[in-house]
Amino acid sequence: MDYRSQKELAKSAIELVEKFQSRWKLLNLQTDSDRLASYKERAASPDFWNDPEKAQEITKLQKQIETKLAPWLEIKQEILDFPDLIELTLEEEGESALATLNADLTVLEEKFEDLEILGALAGPEDSSNAFFNIHPGAGGTESQDWADILFRMYSRYFESKGYQVDIVDYQEGEGAGIKNVTLYVQGEYAFGYLKGENGIHRLVRISPFDANKRRHTSFASVHVEPELDDSINVVIEDKDLRVDTYRSSGAGGQHVNKTDSAVRMTHIPTGIVVQCQNERSQIKNRSTAMKMLKAKLFELEKQKNADEAAKKSGEKKDIAWGSQIRSYVFHPYNMIKDHRTDHETANIGPVMDGDLDPFIMAYLKSQIAK
Secondary structure, three states: OOOOOHHHHHHHHHHHHHHHHHHHHHOOHHHHHHHHHHHHHHHOOOOHHHOHHHHHHHHHHHHHHHHHHHHHHHHHHHHHHHHHHHHHHHHHHHHHHHHHHHHHHHHHHHHHHHHHHHHHOOOOOOOOOEEEEEEEOOOOHHHHHHHHHHHHHHHHHHHHHOOEEEEEEEEEOOOOOEEEEEEEEEOOOHHHHHHHHOEEEEEEEEOOOOOOOOEEEEEEEEEEEEOOOOOOOOOOOHHHEEEEEEOOOOOOHHHOOOOOOEEEEEEOOOOEEEEEOOOOOHHHHHHHHHHHHHHHHHHHHHHHHHHHHHHHHOOOOOOOOOOEEEEEEOOOOOEEEEOOOOOEEOOHHHHHOOOOHHHHHHHHHHHHOO
């Protein structure tokens, strides 16, 4: 079995220590550790519960920090001690211990890589459920069919992750495909993992709808917003909101209920429109539509702030929302490529069957250094 030499092993161990210390500093984990110590000291005070409301707030913050720090603290000392462990073990056992040391270091490296992904999921909304929308671009049947293919791909991905998915809105295309689909995706870090799918997805293929078998390029957009928790207050005034109710049409087949309970909400100042038709209760559909609208307005405000900050700092950044992020080429060759990370594969079958983790992980890793 091939494994690293003593010199290579020692170098790899030191590099892992440096990576860990760099990430610890970048994520301000020492600050969190100091805050945790402070909260524990306050909780140990005899008069801690004299103010129950403040005590509950501190207890909640303490648990949040403990949860965040736990996986880092679990391997911190092991990583920091590993260079010395190599030296001591080889002194006692000689090169016969190299295989075991290599295996142990590989496990540590893999654990650290998993932690780096968690670092990319440290955003305030990353642990939230998500509203996930697929919408075809211009091009009629071609783009609508492409949107339907993406719907199938993501549905299989959600199934593989064990996410619970509810279809909030589904509109069949004319002749083939779909005009629109909105999903409510529930699962651990659903938004965090899916946020990188925001943007335009491009397909190049021989069209099944073209009698001359010509090559066509189609586009579809994916929009992802987090479900907001009660701590985030998005105010929508009645005068800014138009609510229409309607009966779900035949389009949607088994996906929607054929009742008069469907709800469409329009936020007049921004022109944002959301609709929900998956429940038989108009009240439930209205509640879900309001959640989606608040999520969209929240993301819109975040994007405005990000754009303003970029202007002030003189930075020029690609806007993920609405930009072309990935190409799927089925002709004249097979290739799926993410334009942000350069991650690509010629083995398109598994990807279209929902094996998206390599692309999603590549995106999350690309965000770690930012």
